[in-house]
Amino acid sequence: MPGGALAEVSATTDVERIEAPITWKAYFMCAFAAFGGIYFGYDSGYINGVKSMPYFIHQQTGLSYPPPGASDDEKAYFALESWRDSLITSILSAGTFFGAIIAGDLADFIGRRLTIISGCTVFMIGVILQTASTGLGLIVAGRLIAGFGVGFVSAIIILYMSECSPRKIRGAIVSGYQFAITIGLLLASCVDYATQDRTDTGSYRIPIAVQMLWALILGIGIAFLPDSPRYFVKRGKLDKAAAVLSRLRSQPIDSDFVQHELAEIVANHEYELQVVPQGTYWSSWANCFKGSLWKPSSNLRRTILGTSMQMMQQWTGVNFIFYFGTSFFTQLGTISNPFFISLITTLVNVCSTPISFWTIERFGRRPLLIWGALGMLICEFLVAIMGTADGGNPATVKAEISFICIYIFFFASTWGPGAWVVIGEVFPLPIRSRGVALSTASNWLWNCIITVITPYLVGKDKGNLGAKVFFLWGALCTACFVYAYLLVPETKGLSLEQVDKMLEETNPRNSSRWVPHTTFAAELGLTEKGTLAPEIVEDVERKGSVV
DSSP, rough: OSOOOOOOOOOOOOSSSSOOOOHHHHHHHHHHHTHHHHHHHHHHHHHHHHOOOOHHHHHHHOOOOOOOTTTTTHHHSOOOOOOHHHHHHHHHHHHHHHHHHHHHHHHHHOOOOHHOOOOOHHHHHHHHHHHSSSSSHHHHHHHHHHHHHHHHHHHHHHHHHHSSGGOOOOOOOOHHHHHHHHHHHHHHHHHHHHTOOOOOOOHHHHHTTTHHHHHHHHHHHTTOOOHHHHHHTTTTOHHHHHHHHHHHHSOOOTHHHHHHHHHHHHHHHHHHHHHSOOOHHHHHGGGGGOOOTTTSHHHHHHHHHHHHHHHHHHHHOOOHHHHHHHHHHHSSSSSSSSHHHHHHHHHHHHHHHHHHHHHHHHTTTHHHHHHHHHHHHHHHHHHHHHHHTTTOOOOHHHHHHHHHHHHHHHHHHTHHHHHHHTTTTTHHHHHHHHHHHHHHHHHHHHHHHHHHHHHHHHOOOTTTTGGGGHHHHHHHHHHHHHHHHHHOOOTTTOOOHHHHHHHHHOOGGGGOOOOOOOOOOHHHHTTTBBBBBHHHHHHHHHTTOOO
């Protein structure tokens, strides 16, 4: 048989015994993988400050520095043109879109762990090019290449953590990824703040070069962690899957806990292969879009859920603050230090995210997304109304900033982590890597679209909407609220295999009341000795495939 053949796998009919008790080792191993969020967040955040640095603007545009005592109009003129701002910001997202798609294949070809390491390597090549840049061409090329690396990591880190984390803390662990993103954004703001007044290339080269440290830490650290047990089941290497589960759960390889969890993963995989049989490479991608649009458990419906979830996360408008916040605060005209205000908004983001570690497991994914969207849309409409009615009043501007911070609190504690948690849970194993890749690619596609159009909406030389842009974000957050209520299922406390069963038996609005009542191993067949039927084990080992 291909891979390492197992003579038998002990199974259970008890839905509570399909996973070992949680250990600190499981916490540590999965939490370290979340470190990938730091360089994702840092790379997304550093450009916000760099684009507003006087030396960088002078170098890119050739404009003379504003003289002392310059008027507000002169200061506003000293900025990147909208097209240049849009290109520099959005090109990263273009790279990450394609990187995430490619990662969906690589994760099945070479494994989750090696795909992450490959992403770190590609990312560092892009950082080197950006650091060496003195003009537009090289920084754009470097951000494009770095984007491929970020795409690899942002897609597969979620997949890796979801497949390795214990079910009772999976939401908290994956939320740690979003927390790491916020740490990266904060670090970027701090470094930008420290170098903003330099009058040499160090003003932008230092923030860019620091990124290599995060990639080195993640790439070297992840090399010492095991690959996903579900990856080995997909490849038909059940002996390696059992060994990884033993290491992740701190249990002997022949313990009932390890055997029962392995049996459930194997049985679920066999069941999914019966529903949607394997085929060629192209058919494996086509499988993501098979099934009825009206059936919550169909692959098509899950793919739409994952991709639209990430689209909605971008529609919240939060990246307007983190990509263009410094420029926006400068345009308000009454703020003496826009860099400092951007640092405050980033700090709010960091401090708010850990709340989700508890709430996402206490209240669930669905309530957080519904109430989070409601809180955000209220804040956004208030900012838009105040800015439109009395935007020139310093007191009004302070109130706007306050509600922007509250809005960021709602995002950071709900939609920030929640969207990533859900996409790691809703896909069946045969299409999971590609489903998560497509969902992450959707995030970056909409990230790219928003970063392309935003300078034209708020740029002084274009739309010049100012605070009115928050009417747009508020309207889109209203769509997020309706979407979460109608389409997002509750997956709290369920194994990835139980999520499959839940989607088959209920709808999103009733999903929080669903409880597991059987195991896949019991449904597919147990022997009199209480082991998984040998023909199931043999079939999964025989069908082990990269597609």
